Amino acid sequence: xxxxxxxxxxxxxxxxxxxxxxxxxxxxxxxxxxxxxxxxxxxxxxxxxxxxxxxxxxxxxxxxxxxxxxxxxxxxxxxxxxxxxxxxxxxxxxxxxxxxxxxxxxxxxxxxxxxxxxxxxxxxxxxxxxxxxxxxxxxxxxxxxxxxxxxxxxxxxxxxxxxxxxxxxxxxxxxxxxxxxxxxxxxxxxxxxxxxxxxxxxxxxxxxxxxxxxxxxxxxxxxxxxxxxxxxxxxxxxxxxxxxxxxxxxxxxxxxxxxxxxxxxxxxxxxxxxxxxxxxxxxxxxxxxxxxxxxxxxxxxxxxxxxxxxxxxxxxxxxxxxxxxxxxxxxxxxxxxxxxxxxxxxxxxxxxxxxxxxxxxxxxxxxxxxxxxxxxxxxxxxxxxxxxxxxxxxxxxxxxxxxxxxxxxxxxxxxxxxxxxxxxxxxxxxxxxxxxxxxxxxxxxxxxxxxxxxxxxxxxxxxxxxxxxxxxxxxxxxxxxxxxxxxxxxxxxxxxxxxxxxxxxxxxxxxxxxxxxxxxxxxxxxxxxxxxxxxxxxxxxxxxxxxxxxxxxxxxxxxxxxxxxxxxxxxxxxxxxxxxxxxxxxxxxxxxxxxxxxxxxxxxxxxxxxxxxxxxxxxxxxxxxxxxxxxxxxxxxxxxxxxxxxxxxxxxxxxxxxxxxxxxxxxxxxxxxxxxxxxxxxxxxxxxxxxxxxxxxxxxxxxxxxxxxxxxxxxxxxxxxxxxxxxxxxxxxxxxxxxxxxxxxxxxxxxxxxxxxxxxxxxxxxxxxxxxxxxxxxxxxxxxxxxxxxxxxxxxxxxxxxxxxxxxxxxxxxxxxxxxxxxxxxxxxxxxxxxxxxxxxxxxxxxxxxxxxxxxxxxxxxxxxxxxxxxxxxxxxxxxxxxxxxxxxxxxxxxxxxxxxxxxxxxxxxxxxxxxxxxxxxxxxxxxxxxxxxxxxxxxxxx
Numbered sequence: 005x006x007x008x009x010x011x012x013x014x015x016x017x018x019x020x021x022x023x024x025x026x027x028x029x030x031x032x033x034x035x036x037x038x039x040x041x042x043x044x045x046x047x048x049x050x051x052x053x054x055x056x057x058x059x060x061x062x063x064x065x066x067x068x069x070x071x072x073x074x075x076x077x078x079x080x081x082x083x084x085x086x087x088x089x090x091x092x093x094x095x096x097x098x099x100x101x102x103x104x105x106x107x108x109x110x111x112x113x114x115x116x117x118x119x120x121x122x123x124x125x126x127x128x129x130x131x132x133x134x135x136x137x138x139x140x141x142x143x144x145x146x147x148x149x150x151x152x153x154x155x156x157x158x159x160x161x162x163x164x165x166x167x168x169x170x171x172x173x174x175x176x177x178x179x180x181x182x183x184x185x186x187x188x189x190x191x192x193x194x195x196x197x198x199x200x201x202x203x204x205x206x207x208x209x210x211x212x213x214x215x216x217x218x219x220x221x222x223x224x225x226x227x228x229x230x231x232x233x234x235x236x237x238x239x240x241x242x243x244x245x246x247x248x249x250x251x252x253x254x255x256x257x258x259x260x261x262x263x264x265x266x267x268x269x270x271x272x273x274x275x276x277x278x279x280x281x282x283x284x285x286x287x288x289x290x291x292x293x294x295x296x297x298x299x300x301x302x303x304x305x306x307x308x309x310x311x312x313x314x315x316x317x318x319x320x321x322x323x324x325x326x327x328x329x330x331x332x333x334x335x336x337x338x339x340x341x342x343x344x345x346x347x348x349x350x351x352x353x354x355x356x357x358x359x360x361x362x363x364x365x366x367x368x369x370x371x372x373x374x375x376x377x378x379x380x381x382x383x384x385x386x387x388x389x390x391x392x393x394x395x396x397x398x399x400x401x402x403x404x405x406x407x408x409x410x411x412x413x414x415x416x417x418x419x420x421x422x423x424x425x426x427x428x429x430x431x432x433x434x435x436x437x438x439x440x441x442x443x444x445x446x447x448x449x450x451x452x453x454x455x456x457x458x459x460x461x462x463x464x465x466x467x468x469x470x471x472x473x474x475x476x477x478x479x480x481x482x483x484x485x486x487x488x489x490x491x492x493x494x495x496x497x498x499x500x501x502x503x504x505x506x507x508x509x510x511x512x513x514x515x516x517x518x519x520x521x522x523x524x525x526x527x528x529x530x531x532x533x534x535x536x537x538x539x540x541x542x543x544x545x546x547x548x549x550x551x552x553x554x555x556x557x558x559x560x561x562x563x564x565x566x567x568x569x570x571x572x573x574x575x576x577x578x579x580x581x582x583x584x585x586x587x588x589x590x591x592x593x594x595x596x597x598x599x600x601x602x603x604x605x606x607x608x609x610x611x612x613x614x615x616x617x618x619x620x621x622x623x624x625x626x627x628x629x630x631x632x633x634x635x636x637x638x639x640x641x642x643x644x645x646x647x648x649x650x651x652x653x654x655x656x657x658x659x660x661x662x663x664x665x666x667x668x669x670x671x672x673x674x675x676x677x678x679x680x681x682x683x684x685x686x687x688x689x690x691x692x693x694x695x696x697x698x699x700x701x702x703x704x705x706x707x708x709x710x711x712x713x714x715x716x717x718x719x720x721x722x723x724x725x726x727x728x729x730x731x732x733x734x735x736x737x738x739x740x741x742x743x744x745x746x747x748x749x750x751x752x753x754x755x756x757x758x759x760x761x762x763x764x765x766x767x768x769x770x771x772x773x774x775x776x777x778x779x780x781x782x783x784x785x786x787x788x789x790x791x792x793x794x795x796x797x798x799x800x801x802x803x804x805x806x807x808x809x810x811x812x813x814x815x816x817x818x819x820x821x822x823x824x825x826x827x828x829x830x831x832x833x834x835x836x837x838x839x840x841x842x843x844x845x846x847x848x849x850x851x852x853x854x855x856x857x858x859x860x861x862x863x864x865x866x867x868x869x870x871x872x873x874x875x876x877x878x879x880x881x882x883x884x885x886x887x888x889x890x891x892x893x894x895x896x897x898x899x900x901x902x903x904x905x906x907x908x909x910x911x912x913x914x915x916x917x918x919x920x921x922x923x924x925x926x927x928x929x930x931x932x933x934x935x936x937x938x939x940x941x942x943x944x945x946x947x
Contacts, residue, residue: 007164011046014039018129018157025098025130032097036080039129040095043160048173049083053446059429060087060422063173066444078328079115079124083176088681090176092116092124092329102131103154106147109133110321113141113150118326120197120334122185123152125171130157132167136185140195143321152184201325202338204317206345206357208236211310213347213355219305225349226536231301232347233471237284237478238273240335243318247327250485260315266306273302280501283477295505332414332479333374339409339475340371362568370645372562372611376654377415379682380609383636383656384558385416387607389423394436397423398461401550403601404561405513406594407465410476412560413508417483420458425450441487449487456484456502464547464556465508468539473510480504511541514593519576538573543601554603562611563594565650583625592616592625599632599659606659607635614639614653618704618853620867626703633658634694636669637707638684641677667691670707702871704852710941711851714934718848721933722873729874730836731825732866733788734798735817736773737781743771751776753789754815760797762841763891763917764898765809773816781819790814794824794837798863803947804850806864808840810895822866831877834891835884839875842928843946848872875931883927890927894920 018039024030041051050063057063063085067078079092094112102108108126116124116137126133134153141150155163169175170184195203212232216223223231245251259268277285283295287302317323348356389397397420404412428436429448439454450458459480467473481501517540530538544551566589569577577584583592591612598608616622617637635656644652669689673679692709706712726732743755751774758768775786796808798820808824810833817823824840826833839845853868874880880887897917904910929939 005165007161036095058426096128098128098130109147114326119329141324215310217355244327256315257319260312265308265311336409336411337371375681381415381419384609401556402558403464403556406563407467410479413465468512470510477504512539516542559598559608563591565591586621602659609656614651633660633662634668639672641673662694718873718932724874727870735821737819738779756815756817762807763894788823796822805846838891847942
């Protein structure tokens with residue numbers, strides 16, 4: 005691709021006047037307007053928003069740079085696709101030597117690293133430097149560190165194709181920009197901003213906790229955790245406010261330069277109290293002010309040395325962080341991990357930081373990816389505000405009942421801010437325009453008063469963890485202040501920030517005060533710490549106005565998973581929730597509670613584990629959901645959560661009852677797909693009539709309409725299920741000490757340690773095991789391990805097939821193998837083997853059993869196998885002779901294959917096995933009466 009005429013003219017003009025441009029008189033604004041803007045226009049970017057996109061969807065944001073202490077505090081350009089930042093461009097005047105000067109390189113890397121952008125650009129048009137910004141910047145780095153591409157203005161014509169294929173808008177939309185990022189592997193030891201900042205504040209916590217525990221012997225464990233968290237939150241809030249130009253720059257650093265640091269820090273906190281009205285800074289009783297003042301932290305003792313080390317490292321050049329561009333979701337991710345640990349006090353009053361028990365049990369803390377939050381918010385809050393006015397939207401109440409660090413509430417708040425901004429920009433009503441502030445050329449934002457109003461009217465949250473509640477408040481308050489500066493805040497006649505005590509509350513969303521009066525246990529029977537842990541919460545009291553008016557309009561979130569409750573809580577859940585019967589997982593309770601809190605036109609959406617779609621223990625939950633209008637269900641890839649291999653799904657559910665003809669939108673992602681966003685057009689969804697899930701009685705949610713039709717066809721052609729025709733049992737579970745290399749007595753049997761595949765077995769019978777009561781789990785007798793039988797592998801293979809084989813030797817098998825025996829004298833075990841090993845059987849099983857398609861442990865269950873329809877017996881008997889012959893042949897051929905000596909022999913046998921396998925599949929299709937079209941669907945689906 006050759007350079008366009010406009011770029012050729014730019015290069016010629018720069019060449020002809022280069023000495024003028026290199027003079028110190030030619031400034032950054034001029035080079036941006038006359039050269040850099042036109043260059044990126046030629047790359048396809050709408051630099052001046054000529055297409056008149058809404059504020060949140062502009063291609064390019066020209067940052068309203070904040071000048072603090074003589075330096076610019078924001079990158080010059082942010083290039084975006086549909087509102088998502090892709091890279092920064094930092095502009096300099098041509099008199100700056102970008103190739104060798106370390107300061108500009110450090111600056112652009114610091115901006116982009118703090119914003120978690122993998123690549124960004126430094127340019128003065130004369131030079132164009134591209135940096136890999138995933139590596140933590142250091143003040144000792146030279147200008148070439150992490151530089152991955154370098155052009156001069158003379159290269160723009162000759163290398164235009166290279167530039168365009170990476171940095172044009174087309175290239176970004178096609179994914180070529182992301183490919184550039186992927187091609188440059190992260191340097192060894194790379195530490196991205198979230199991991200680095202987490203390590204930083206974890207170090208603060210450790211140092212503060214140790215010092216406070218030593219210097220304040222009267223502090224108990226709860227007070228110590230509160231004090232440490234509050235000090236960290238206040239420092240972060242004020243430091244971010246400094247980089248955003250809201251607070252005087254380096255005020256925290258100046259305090260660190262003096263003595264009596266904590267005394268002076270408290271004085272700064274008190275000034276913040278006078279200014280912000282936030283619960284974060286609340287030190288005195290005031291008429292009309294809710295919440296309780298903090299009398300604890302101002303009175304504690306804290307050594308200067310600890311605070312000096314924290315505060316001094318927050319500033320350039322020692323700090324790599326540029327807090328003005330640190331994304332809110334990154335701060336949330338850091339805090340989510342941070343809150344997974346708690347400070348414990350030893351018997352000697354020493355502080356020790358440990359992982360919370362519930363976090364340890366869950367295997368860690370898993371933050372919801374931003375694209376999941378955005379999808380859920382757009383399809384709940386977004387649907388609720390469609391076609392409404394701001395007055396009507398002010399009545400929309402959005403709740404996250406397990407808000408954690410506030411990611412979903414922050415996403416909902418941001419969506420509402422963007423919606424109001426777009427509405428007012430298009431409005432011709434004078435009163436609407438007064439809710440806007442112009443911050444640049446054709447750039448506007450909402451006034452702080454309007455942002456406060458939206459937050460207080462629309463956003464609500466609850467969490468059992470008091471620290472999480474404070475972090476949520478912190479994040480939301482920082483969002484209110486986004487874009488403000490000192491001069492604008494000085495114009496306020498009252499405190500700038502609202503109190504969020506009535507919106508964001510601490511309590512147990514699942515347990516009300518009737519826990520102590522419903523026969524579980526009395527309040528006085530529990531120790532104080534246990535009462536604090538349970539933290540009962542009465543929704544009808546805490547959100548009386550909203551619930552009296554009918555309830556919340558939207559309930560969103562990622563509720564906790566697992567069974568971290570004690571026996572008293574277990575009894576309470578059983579008596580208080582319909583869905584808890586046999587489930588033992590709190591996310592089902594959060595679904596039930598969420599539906600109870602909705603008004604009659606409300607909408608709920610969570611991301612939760614997918615086991616509820618088909619698991620037998622979740623029948624009650626499915627019944628509850630079937631009584632509502634299920635809008636959509638999306639099965640996600642297996643690695644949505646970093647480092648947590650859990651299969652998850654998003655559901656969207658409306659309070660109203662479904663009509664008989666209501667169709668649910670369903671979508672199933674490929675398990676290995678790497679998601680960066682969810683952009684599902686309506687045409688991509690499949691549709692399943694909700695009424696179809698009411699039958700059969702186990703009401704499994706099968707998301708594929710074709711599978712439902714085929715399963716219905718199989719049931720129509722069958723009068724019986726496998727339960728009527730076979731016996732099935734799991735193998736034994738025992739301690740390996742019961743194994744021996746020889747037979748000790750009559751209770752010793754050969755022990756199978758080989759592998760089972762389709763129509764073949766790799767036997768290993770070297771050891772003996774004593775069958776009896778010493779085993780942890782076992783059938784009542786050895787019948788299950790003797791003579792003719794089928795062995796079915798408990799795990800589904802990677803090609804999504806069930807694997808079974810016929811055996812007739814006596815040996816014991818473990819819990820990873822099921823034994824299946826025909827219970828009908830006319831139906832041979834080999835006939836049952838043929839059906840189980842068929843493509844159709846795997847298809848029918850996997851399409852309705854979510855456990856079988858999990859990535860971490862895809863397994864077969866006895867109950868689900870026995871529930872599958874067995875073909876019409878007369879039809880089976882008519883075809884039994886042919887089937888028996890084929891099965892015996894394929895077993896023999898597999899034995900011969902294992903003994904083959906040459907490639908030719910192996911290839912010939914493999915072809916014969918495949919042909920025989922196909923013939924067995926064809927006969928099984930006939931037994932169930934499938935049409936050619938239905939057979940094609942199965943064949944395309946099964947490996």
